[in-house]
Amino acid sequence: MLVFSELLDRLIYTRSRNGKLTLIVQYLQLAPDPDRGWVLAALSGELEFPTVKISAVRKMVAERVDEQLYKLSRDFVGDTAETVALIWPEQDIASDTKPPTVDEVVSILMATSRAKAPSILAELMDRLDSNGRFALLKFATGAMRIGVSARLAKTAFAKAFDMEVEDVEEVWHALKPPYRELFDWAEGKSDKPDLSGIPFFRPFMLAHPLEERTVDLKDYAAEWKWDGIRIQLSHANGETRLYSRGGDDITAAFPEVATGFDRDGVVDGELLVRGEFQGGEAASFNALQQRLGRKKVSAKMMAEYPAFVRLYDILFEQEIDLREQSWMDRRNSLETFVPKLNDQFFDISTLLEAKDFDDLAQIRKGARSAAIEGVMLKRKDSPYIAGRKTGLWYKWKRDPLVADCVMMYAQRGSGKRSSFYSDYTFGCWTDDGELYPVGKAYSGFTDEELKMLDRFVRQNTIDRFGPVREVEKTLVFEVAFDSIHESKRHKSGLAMRFPRISRIRTDKPAEEADHVATLKAMVT
Amino acid sequence: MSSNSHWIEPHPHGIFVKPAKAWIDPMRPVENALVTHGHADHARGGHENVWATPETLAIMNLRYGIDLGNPVPFGSGIEMGGVKISYHSAGHVLGSAQILMEYQGEKVVATGDYKRRHDPTCAPFEVLQCDIFITEATFGLPVFRHPPTSEEIAKLLEVKKGNPDRCVLVGAYALGKAQRVIGEFREAGYNDPIYLHGALEKMCNLYSELGVQLGDIRPVLETPKEDMRGQIVLAPPSALNDRWSRRLPDPVTAMASGWMRVRQRARQRNVELPIIMSDHADWDELTQTIAEVAPSETWVTHGREDALVRWCGLNQMKAKALSMIGREEEDD
Numbered sequence: 024m025l026v027f028s029e030l031l032d033r034l035i036y037t038r039s040r041n042g043k044l045t046l047i048v049q050y051l052q053l054a055p056d057p058d059r060g061w062v063l064a065a066l067s068g069e070l071e072f073p074t075v076k077i078s079a080v081r082k083m084v085a086e087r088v089d090e091q092l093y094k095l096s097r098d099f100v101g102d103t104a105e106t107v108a109l110i111w112p113e114q115d116i117a118s119d120t121k122p123p124t125v126d127e128v129v130s131i132l133m134a135t136s137r138a139k140a141p142s143i144l145a146e147l148m149d150r151l152d153s154n155g156r157f158a159l160l161k162f163a164t165g166a167m168r169i170g171v172s173a174r175l176a177k178t179a180f181a182k183a184f185d186m187e188v189e190d191v192e193e194v195w196h197a198l199k200p201p202y203r204e205l206f207d208w209a210e211g212k213s214d215k216p217d218l219s220g221i222p223f224f225r226p227f228m229l230a231h232p233l234e235e236r237t238v239d240l241k242d243y244a245a246e247w248k249w250d251g252i253r254i255q256l257s258h259a260n261g262e263t264r265l266y267s268r269g270g271d272d273i274t275a276a277f278p279e280v281a282t283g284f285d286r287d288g289v290v291d292g293e294l295l296v297r298g299e300f301q302g303g304e305a306a307s308f309n310a311l312q313q314r315l316g317r318k319k320v321s322a323k324m325m326a327e328y329p330a331f332v333r334l335y336d337i338l339f340e341q342e343i344d345l346r347e348q349s350w351m352d353r354r355n356s357l358e359t360f361v362p363k364l365n366d367q368f369f370d371i372s373t374l375l376e377a378k379d380f381d382d383l384a385q386i387r388k389g390a391r392s393a394a395i396e397g398v399m400l401k402r403k404d405s406p407y408i409a410g411r412k413t414g415l416w417y418k419w420k421r422d423p424l425v426a427d428c429v430m431m432y433a434q435r436g437s438g439k440r441s442s443f444y445s446d447y448t449f450g451c452w453t454d455d456g457e458l459y460p461v462g463k464a465y466s467g468f469t470d471e472e473l474k475m476l477d478r479f480v481r482q483n484t485i486d487r488f489g490p491v492r493e494v495e496k497t498l499v500f501e502v503a504f505d506s507i508h509e510s511k512r513h514k515s516g517l518a519m520r521f522p523r524i525s526r527i528r529t530d531k532p533a534e535e536a537d538h539v540a541t542l543k544a545m546v547t
Numbered sequence: 548m549s550s551n552s553h554w555i556e557p558h559p560h561g562i563f564v565k566p567a568k569a570w571i572d573p574m575r576p577v578e579n580a581l582v583t584h585g586h587a588d589h590a591r592g593g594h595e596n597v598w599a600t601p602e603t604l605a606i607m608n609l610r611y612g613i614d615l616g617n618p619v620p621f622g623s624g625i626e627m628g629g630v631k632i633s634y635h636s637a638g639h640v641l642g643s644a645q646i647l648m649e650y651q652g653e654k655v656v657a658t659g660d661y662k663r664r665h666d667p668t669c670a671p672f673e674v675l676q677c678d679i680f681i682t683e684a685t686f687g688l689p690v691f692r693h694p695p696t697s698e699e700i701a702k703l704l705e706v707k708k709g710n711p712d713r714c715v716l717v718g719a720y721a722l723g724k725a726q727r728v729i730g731e732f733r734e735a736g737y738n739d740p741i742y743l744h745g746a747l748e749k750m751c752n753l754y755s756e757l758g759v760q761l762g763d764i765r766p767v768l769e770t771p772k773e774d775m776r777g778q779i780v781l782a783p784p785s786a787l788n789d790r791w792s793r794r795l796p797d798p799v800t801a802m803a804s805g806w807m808r809v810r811q812r813a814r815q816r817n818v819e820l821p822i823i824m825s826d827h828a829d830w831d832e833l834t835q836t837i838a839e840v841a842p843s844e845t846w847v848t849h850g851r852e853d854a855l856v857r858w859c860g861l862n863q864m865k866a867k868a869l870s871m872i873g874r875e876e877e878d879d
Contacts, residue, residue: 035810036819088689089861095854096690100809109690109808153692157810441788441817481790 024122024151026054027062028158034169038437043171047179058125060201065162067176070200072132075163079140080107086145087112104164108157114149122150125162126201132163174269184209189226189409192270197223222257224266225289225338225346226409230399230416237380238417243400244350245375245383248418249293249333250308250396250506252315256280256332257289257339265294276317277330283368287341288360292334292372295394305333305394307547308520309508334361335372335399338407346407353407390421393547396505397421423503423521424545426451427528427536429458430498433480434491436465443473444480444492447524449500451515451539458496459515459539467503467523476527497533501526507545515539517546552679554630554650557846557869562657562681564648567627569598571646571657581632583659584643585610585722588849598625600634602642602757606722609753619644621670637661638672639826640723641754647675656840657681662825663832664696667730668723668759672836680842681869684850685827686805689858693805693829699822700735703779706799706820711777714742715820716798718784721747723826725781726754728803729761731824732779742767742775744782744791772796788817805829834858 030050037043047066051059064070084093084107093110100106123131128147135143144163148156161167177195181188186209197218198205207213254273255266263281265274274281277294284290296314298306314320314328337357338346345353361371375398377383387398397420405415428449436445446465450458468476476498483495503525510518517539556563561573569579576593583589583599585606590599592611599607601618608616619625621644624633629651634644639660646657654677661672661683686693707715719725725747732741740763743751748766755761767780776796786792787800802818805825813821828836833855837845845866847855852868859866 036813036821038817038819089857091857092689092854095851095857096688099688099851100690101811105810106690109692435788437817442790442792 024125024128024155024158026050027058027125027162028151028154030062031158031161031167031169032154034171038441039439040175043175044179044182047171047176048183051180051183056206057201057203060203060206061125061129063176063180063202064200065165065167066171067173068165068167069173070129070162071165072135072163074135074137075132075140075144076137077103077164077166079137079144080104080160080164083107083141083145083148084110086141104160104166105157108153108160111148111153111156113152120150122152122155123147128159128162129201172269173271177270180205180209187410192224192226193409194218195224195270196264196266196272197221219342220260222259222262222264222289224255224257224264224270224272226270227253227255227268227291228336228407228409228416229411230418231411231413233400233417233419236417238400240377240379240383242402242404243417244354244403245377246335246372246399246401247375247390247392247395248397248399248420249295249305249372250394251293251295251305251311251333253291254294254332255289255291255338256284258284258287276314276320278320279325280330280332280368283365285365286360286363287339288337289339290332290334290357290360291336291338292332292369294330294332296328296330298393304392307393307506307508309510309518331368331370333370333372336407348406349404350401350407351403387419387421393506395421420505423505423525424507425501425503425525426461426542426545427531428461428500428502429496429533429536430479430494430500431458431460431496432491432493433476440473443477445473445477447476447500449502450496451537451542452534453539460513461515461517461539461542462502462504462519462522464500464502464522464524467525468527472527499528499531499533499536500524501528506547507542509546515542517542552653552655554653555648555655555679557681557848557871559871561871562869564627564630564632566650567630567632567648569627572659579627581646582607583637583646583657584640586640586660589659598632600642600644603644604642605753605757606642606750609749635673635675636670638663638666638669641669641726641757641759643669645673645675647677653678655679655681656842658683660685660827661836662828663836664693666727666826667734668726668754674836674839677840677842679844679846680837680840681846681848682833682837682855683827684833684847684852684855686825686829687833687847687851687855689830689854691805691808691829692831693808693823693825696731696824697735699803699824700731703801703820703822704732704735704737706801707777707779710799713797713799714775714778714780714795716780716782716787716792716795716800717822718787718800718802718804718816718818719747719781720804721750721783724803724824725783726751726759726761727826728781728824729764730759733760733762737779738762740765740778742770742778742780744780744786746783746786747781767794784816837864838862 033046088110096110097106177191178188181191194216204216208215253268257264263284267273295305296310298310337353340356400417402415428451430447431450432448433444434446448460448463450460453459480494484492486493502522504519504522506520508518554565560575562571569581570577571581572589573580578595580594580597585603590607597616598619604616619634621636631649633647637643637645637659648655656675656677663672719728729741742765800818801820801822803822803824806812807821807823845859846869848869848871856866856868
């Protein structure tokens with residue numbers, strides 16, 4: 024537990040992704056089995072002790088600490104686990120008491136009942152120092168909140184053993200903590216784990232931005248790029264799993280889709296919501312967002328935001344791996360596969376018929392549907408390859424929308440940018456001549472421009488609200504964004520998708536920036 | 548506010564010693580001020596007469612340019628309006644004092660700020676028996692337990708060793724903390740140059756003049772960036788993430804403060820390396836001190852009074868909270 028608590032502490036104070044990655048890599052290389060497997064599970068959010076809840080922690084502390092002293096401390100610290108770890112009265116630890124290992128903690132917590140959890144946990148607390156107690160409580164209650172995603176944990180694993188993260192992801196979901204088979208395979212002690220008969224995640228094939236290239240449509244097929252979320256459906260032995268881009272299991276958020284997919288195989292597509300205002304057509308990303316990030320979903324949500332999947336590739340049909348086949352052959356298989364599925368939840372992404380590239384450019388320009396984000400180009404003879412390989416798939420996004428906005432507030436960035444005001448809130452004019460914030464951006468400018476913007480903020484600050492500075496409303500940004508939606512959360516009633524600073528318009532007076540009404544007209 | 552001692556009156560902006568017509572650490576200009584130590588939330592400018600230790604007067608002189616004041620060295624006494632007043636070491640920063648007052652057979656101690664553990668840059672805290680003990684409570688919550696200082700210094704030196712291409716930038720308040728951090732490094736056997744932000748230089752020089760040895764300290768300003776790799780730099784907390792720090796080679800940002808015990812506090816400050824080191828008593832020191840002094844009544848001021856008053860209650864000791872304003876801004 025000591026090594027783990029040190030890792031946890033360092034992760035908390037390390038801001039950069041690479042820094043976190045290095046710390047986890049070192050831990051995975053050096054820590055013993057099965058401790059490192061349990062920790063990997065905790066970091067990737069896959070460890071759960073059903074009988075140990077935060078209420079057990081509260082009960083436990085009530086036995087040892089005066090209630091009022093605890094409450095005053097909790098109010099100040101703001102986090103239950105940290106308060107309890109710090110306030111825990113230290114025992115004179117006998118010299119022969121050893122701090123528990125991670126594995127010991129796991130077996131003790133797995134075996135406990137709800138009723139016994141507080142006293143079992145207290146015994147463990149007595150064997151640890153304050154950092155150890157903090158780590159124990161975070162580990163036991165599963166709420167780590169240390170800025171490490173499941174994807175980062177997997178990437179660290181791959182890096183620690185010199186593997187490709189796609190290979191790790193492929194077997195990941197079929198294995199259970201502490202992933203003994205995974206470590207054995209990674210260290211060359213055994214073969215790749217056998218996964219037949221279980222639904223699991225296969226890494227996605229990804230696309231490059233087309234940018235200034237053109238392609239010959241003899242070699243490439245074109246289809247719409249849908250503005251939903253990329254998902255994979257995997258079905259085997261009567262069980263379906265839904266995976267997001269990062270390989271996270273999101274089955275629980277879309278149970279109706281999972282149940283609707285009842286054939287053995289693995290398919291790739293876009294998860295969308297059917298919009299009632301579009302005559303049953305796919306709705307904007309905004310509508311889909313209502314259903315994302317939920318652990319459970321109500322019948323009402325399912326009825327109001329009916330989800331479906333627009334399929335565009337097939338990786339497995341029954342047990343047969345189609346990934347080595349050409350896109351063309353897979354497309355043929357997909358076209359016979361989709362009609363066998365429930366059409367309430369599944370349809371096929373149709374191909375775009377274009378004479379040539381210029382014609383396609385015209386079609387792309389004419390796209391009006393809220394659910395279209397651009398055009399995809401897929402090489403007809405290409406196999407399905409995990410990751411992003413040049414020349415096979417391209418995404419050709421719709422030209423971004425732009426608006427001229429005025430900088431209103433600025434905040435410092437983090438990491439290397441912590442001394443720079445690099446996050447900007449900008450606004451547009453109302454008809455009454457007031458500026459309403461319409462978005463926030465922290466990218467799109469060069470390092471030189473950042474220095475200039477930082478100087479501007481410092482020299483034009485008119486007020487401070489904690490870390491936020493309000494500036495003189497004189498600097499105009501041209502802001503580019505993929506789309507804009509109605510939002511109740513903002514005063515302007517608008518929310519931009521992927522806003523970034525495309526140009527700094529020092530030449531433009533603030534009064535000539537755009538109006539909120541102009542932006543409202545762009546809403547999809 | 549009712550109290551046993553009719554002659555001591557707590558007010559939001561200071562404690563009034565009635566027969567002496569003098570205020571302890573007043574926040575607004577008064578005729579007679581008894582000042583415990585040089586931090587800005589205790590020592591203000593603008594008083595007509597100031598009584599303080601010679602070191603505190605020197606610090607006030609440096610900060611406010613007041614060359615007035617009546618020096619009261621540790622242990623020596625004065626008498627004002629029938630009140631016997633003496634100054635005794637509080638162990639907080641150089642010159643910091645507790646003020647002991649005796650009137651009509653009743654003894655009152657006002658601690659100002661204090662700590663109990665060793666500090667190479669100031670005299671240790673003295674336990675004074677008294678009837679009424681007026682204690683600070685900056686870290687008056689049981690979550691605050693400062694670890695041994697040597698462990699925190701070792702942590703800093705280890706990080707410095709592990710990052711020869713970077714420098715370790717330690718945020719420390721200009722009066723007291725900065726000099727103590729340097730002193731602790733020296734006690735740990737670290738004798739290399741320590742680099743200073745300009746805002747820390749004057750106070751460090753004053754400490755040296757007053758006989759506190761700080762070793763080889765140099766201004767950052769005159770040092771080329773390349774030479775700062777692998778070095779230790781001290782700066783006031785406000786400079787940690789400011790433009791000033793861009794002149795340093797990829798600094799590891801550390802902060803020496805008692806608040807660093809709480810992770811979220813450290814993260815808010817953008818700190819990579821929290822160093823838990825305080826010039827205030829932690830919870831254990833506060834409760835230990837009240838138990839040792841064993842007054843008939845404890846008054847708790849600036850900080851988290853409620854928890855300490857509660858602790859006194861749980862231990863059958865009489866206590867009350869004073870609500871004073873404007874404290875604990877600078878000197879954690």
